[in-house]
Amino acid sequence: MTATNWLHDAIASMPTHDAEAYLAVSDRAANILRPAGALARLDAVAAWVAGWQRTAHPTARRPAALIFAADHGIAAAGVSAYPADVTAAMLAAYRAGKSTINAFAAVAGASVLAIDVGVGRPTGDIRTESALSPERFAEAVIAGRDAVDALDADLLVLGEMGIGNTTAAAAIAAALGGGEVADWVGRGTGVDDDGLQRKRLAAETAVARIATITDPLEVLREVGGAELVAITAAIVAARHRQLPVMLDGYVVTAAALPLHCMNAAALDHCAVGHCSAEPGHRRLLKRIGKEPLLDLDMRLGEGSGAMASVPLVAMACVGITDVPTFGEWFG
Amino acid sequence: MTATNWLHDAIASMPTHDAEAYLAVSDRAANILRPAGALARLDAVAAWVAGWQRTAHPTARRPAALIFAADHGIAAAGVSAYPADVTAAMLAAYRAGKSTINAFAAVAGASVLAIDVGVGRPTGDIRTESALSPERFAEAVIAGRDAVDALDADLLVLGEMGIGNTTAAAAIAAALGGGEVADWVGRGTGVDDDGLQRKRLAAETAVARIATITDPLEVLREVGGAELVAITAAIVAARHRQLPVMLDGYVVTAAALPLHCMNAAALDHCAVGHCSAEPGHRRLLKRIGKEPLLDLDMRLGEGSGAMASVPLVAMACVGITDVPTFGEWFG
Numbered sequence: 001m002t003a004t005n006w007l008h009d010a011i012a013s014m015p016t017h018d019a020e021a022y023l024a025v026s027d028r029a030a031n032i033l034r035p036a037g038a039l040a041r042l043d044a045v046a047a048w049v050a051g052w053q054r055t056a057h058p059t060a061r062r063p064a065a066l067i068f069a070a071d072h073g074i075a076a077a078g079v080s081a082y083p084a085d086v087t088a089a090m091l092a093a094y095r096a097g098k099s100t101i102n103a104f105a106a107v108a109g110a111s112v113l114a115i116d117v118g119v120g121r122p123t124g125d126i127r128t129e130s131a132l133s134p135e136r137f138a139e140a141v142i143a144g145r146d147a148v149d150a151l152d153a154d155l156l157v158l159g160e161m162g163i164g165n166t167t168a169a170a171a172i173a174a175a176l177g178g179g180e181v182a183d184w185v186g187r188g189t190g191v192d193d194d195g196l197q198r199k200r201l202a203a204e205t206a207v208a209r210i211a212t213i214t215d216p217l218e219v220l221r222e223v224g225g226a227e228l229v230a231i232t233a234a235i236v237a238a239r240h241r242q243l244p245v246m247l248d249g250y251v252v253t254a255a256a257l258p259l260h261c262m263n264a265a266a267l268d269h270c271a272v273g274h275c276s277a278e279p280g281h282r283r284l285l286k287r288i289g290k291e292p293l294l295d296l297d298m299r300l301g302e303g304s305g306a307m308a309s310v311p312l313v314a315m316a317c318v319g320i321t322d323v324p325t326f327g328e329w330f331g
Numbered sequence: 332m333t334a335t336n337w338l339h340d341a342i343a344s345m346p347t348h349d350a351e352a353y354l355a356v357s358d359r360a361a362n363i364l365r366p367a368g369a370l371a372r373l374d375a376v377a378a379w380v381a382g383w384q385r386t387a388h389p390t391a392r393r394p395a396a397l398i399f400a401a402d403h404g405i406a407a408a409g410v411s412a413y414p415a416d417v418t419a420a421m422l423a424a425y426r427a428g429k430s431t432i433n434a435f436a437a438v439a440g441a442s443v444l445a446i447d448v449g450v451g452r453p454t455g456d457i458r459t460e461s462a463l464s465p466e467r468f469a470e471a472v473i474a475g476r477d478a479v480d481a482l483d484a485d486l487l488v489l490g491e492m493g494i495g496n497t498t499a500a501a502a503i504a505a506a507l508g509g510g511e512v513a514d515w516v517g518r519g520t521g522v523d524d525d526g527l528q529r530k531r532l533a534a535e536t537a538v539a540r541i542a543t544i545t546d547p548l549e550v551l552r553e554v555g556g557a558e559l560v561a562i563t564a565a566i567v568a569a570r571h572r573q574l575p576v577m578l579d580g581y582v583v584t585a586a587a588l589p590l591h592c593m594n595a596a597a598l599d600h601c602a603v604g605h606c607s608a609e610p611g612h613r614r615l616l617k618r619i620g621k622e623p624l625l626d627l628d629m630r631l632g633e634g635s636g637a638m639a640s641v642p643l644v645a646m647a648c649v650g651i652t653d654v655p656t657f658g659e660w661f662g
Contacts, residue, residue: 033424034431035412035520039635040608040628081366093364093660100365103649107642189366277371296624296643297371304370311438311642312627318434329424 003138003233006145007217010236011262017051017269024056031325041293045271045316052244052269053154057321060314063110064153065303066234067094067101068144068227070118072164073125074206079167079199081189088119090161090302101159101302108310110157112303117143118162118226126171126206126223140226144233148241155313156238156245157273158252159303160227163189166278167199169254171206171223173280176216176261177287181207186250186278188299216258228255235259239269246306246313249276249299253284260288271313274298274305334469334564337476338548341567342593348382348600355387362656372624376602376647383575383600384485388652391645394441395484396634397565398425398432399475399558401449403495404456405537410498410530412521419450421492421633432490432633439641441488443634448474449493449557457502457537457554471557475564479572486644487569487576488604489583490634491558494520497609498530500585502537502554504611507547507592508618512538517581517609519630547589555586562586570600577637577644580607580630584615591619602644605629605636 001009029043030036037043049058069091075084093099094114105112117140123131132140148156162168166188174181181204187196206223213219220229232255238245247253247270259266267288275282275292277299285292293309332340360374361367368374380389400422406415424430425445436443448471454462463471479487493499497519505512512535518527537554544550551560563586569576578584578601590597598619606613606623608630616623624640 032431033421033429034631037521038629038631039431040630042627042629042639089661090364093655098364098655098660100363100370100650100654103653104646106653107645107649190368293627294625294643296373298369298373299371300365300369308373308643308646312625312639314438315435315639318438319431322434322437323431324424324429329429330420 003141007141007233007236010240011259011266014239014266018054021054021056022047022051025050025058025320028320028325031327032323033326033329039319042316042319045313046320048271049244049313049317052242054242058317060155060310060317062153063108063155063157063310064151065101065105065110065112065157065159065307066147067112067114067159067161067303068117068230069114069161070226071120071122072162072168072225073122074167074202075164077198077202078195079202080163081191081195082163084163087161087163091116091119099302100300101304101307104304104307108307110307110310115143115147117230123225126168127202130222131224132221132226132229136226137221137229140229141233144230145237148234148237153243155310156243157303157306157310158231158234158245159248159301159306160231160251161302162225162227165225165227165251167202168223168225168228169251170203170280172219172254172257173284174203174207175210175219175223176257177284184280186280188278216261220258231255232258235270245270246273246309248273248303248306249301250278250281250284251301253281257284257288273309276305334472338472338564338567341571342590342597345570345597349385352385352387353378353382356381356389356651359651359656362658363654364657364660370650373647373650376644377651379602380575380644380648383573385573389648391486391641391648393484394439394486394488394641395482396432396436396441396443396488396490396638397478398443398445398490398492398634399448399561400445400492401557402451402453403493403499403556404453405498405533406495408529408533409526410533411494411519412526413494415494418492418494422447422450430633431631432635432638435635435638439638441638441641446474446478448561454556457499458533461553462555463552463557467557468552468560471560472564475561476568479565479568484574486641487574488634488637488641489562489565489576490579490632490637491562491582492633493556493558496556496558496582498533499554499556499559500582501534501611503550503585503588504615505534505538506541506550506554507588508615515611517611519609547592551589559586563589566590566601576601577604577640579604579634579637580632581609581612581615582632584612588615588619604640607636
């Protein structure tokens with residue numbers, strides 16, 4: 001089976017959550033030694049984890065972050081505040097344990113694995129050509145799938161790095177989310193007014209080029225990037241491995257969007273850690289119907305917003321598993 | 332010196348933060364290996380911690396929670412969904428390491444100490460008499476101060492337990508914050524409509540009784556509770572020990588309000604972990620000019636909202652201390 005066939009099949013055969021585990025935790029939450037409903041969203045998070053882990057004893061003790069990195073041809077169009085070789089430099093920093101995500105992960109007790117899916121091998125210029133050939137697309141699918149399959153983890157954090165990739169994210173969001181393309185384009189790493197204009201124009205040109213394409217995965221291949229494709233595949237693979245997923249910011253959520261377009265339930269095993277300051281992210285979250293756990297104005301990517309929320313997920317779980325019910329305490 | 336004199340003197344002599352440490356971290360934040368401003372509020376948190384710890388190397392590695400517990404005479408008026416003896420039961424649960432705050436603290440790597448400042452010794456009925464005599468007030472001040480002085484910690488989480496204490500909090504907030512008393516009264520642990528009416532009436536009667544009192548600490552003594560007084564004193568003691576404070580929900584913030592009324596800078600070493608679902612909390616946060624880190628609809632108290640934010644503070648710190656600058660990385 002080709003990787004692309006695997007992806008289609010895996011999307012078509014996504015398991016639902018374990019309703020029994022979900023209800024067991026919801027019921028227990030209502031009887032825990034605290035006023036009913038006092039933990040509100042955190043109790044809901046615990047039940048969500050339980051449903052996807054298929055156990056009444058949800059945990060977030062072995063969180064793992066996968067950071068996919070790749071380069072983008074569109075970076076040459078001056079759409080970023082940073083030169084393209086920063087992608088490689090940041091990949092090296094993740095691997096040396098020296099970037100922000102590594103520091104956050106140490107606090108959260110999480111592992112971090114940075115995966116090169118195209119650093120130094122930029123995508124095509126999305127204004128005029130496909131980002132990825134079918135072969136490159138398949139390669140990225142395999143990288144995302146296999147990285148998830150190799151994990152020993154109970155919670156997956158997805159992150160990305162790729163200079164130029166908020167332009168790719170905006171093109172996907174606009175092509176699949178509709179509305180004015182410019183409304184999906186923000187300053188990314190902090191581009192100036194001229195750069196923002198270039199970025200809008202690049203996204204508009206790319207979206208216009210693929211106006212007749214309706215298959216969400218083809219949109220992803222045409223205007224996305226290798227790290228986005230790997231993330232899309234990782235989300236799907238996690239679903240088949242009973243692994244709840246914390247999505248990060250705009251780029252990761254844009255990589256998730258094609259799945260939502262194909263099946264409104266495809267992202268039910270995913271939660272959103274943090275709403276990015278990148279304005280398109282809030283629009284995208286509304287589109288996929290998800291409320292972030294955090295809203296701290298961050299706009300770093302590399303999985304940092306998702307990782308920042310991991311201790312909350314861990315607290316939600318121990319708030320169910322490590323606290324007695326009224327009956328257990330008084331009984 | 333009496334405890335009450337200590338409190339007045341300590342409020343009058345509050346140190347300012349270390350501007351040099353604050354600026355050192357703010358400057359470093361602007362040069363760390365990530366886009367300038369990408370961590371937004373977390374970088375601001377790190378600089379805030381640095382200023383109050385008086386070091387350019389801020390940490391949140393030894394967080395400590397103090398949970399003050401006490402009973403309230405007003406509980407007899409049917410203002411809570413739970414009977415008064417739940418205060419003692421929860422105190423026992425904290426000490427057995429079995430409550431939600433203990434589970435959250437384990438995730439955050441924090442210690443938890445629960446301190447009895449009046450369990451089984453209810454305050455006066457605030458509708459008709461002072462909550463605390465000057466002697467009981469002084470005793471609670473000492474308990475709060477000494478608990479902080481005994482800590483080995485780099486970040487202080489303050490929490491409370493006391494059936495009836497959201498009525499006391501509402502009375503303090505209304506007396507010092509102004510406006511309609513009823514607007515400061517919420518459902519607390521989840522009181523029904525009749526209970527809410529009783530609660531409003533109780534707070535209104537208490538506030539009317541002390542209409543001529545303007546000294547914020549006298550308001551606290553008249554309509555507060557022993558755990559609130561201990562928290563007020565703990566906040567002041569922390570300021571003198573270079574210890575940043577994470578405030579919890581409505582009750583803890585109400586205990587902080589008298590300090591803010593006496594000196595607009597008195598809470599500068601305090602941040603707010605979480606905005607409670609108790610509606611008065613958001614009003615109170617606006618009154619003291621603080622933005623919570625989290626907004627998750629929780630309404631548990633016992634320090635849980637503040638504790639939930641502790642990993643974010645820890646991440647903010649390591650995001651400065653454990654990540655190189657561009658200069659350090661590229662050399």
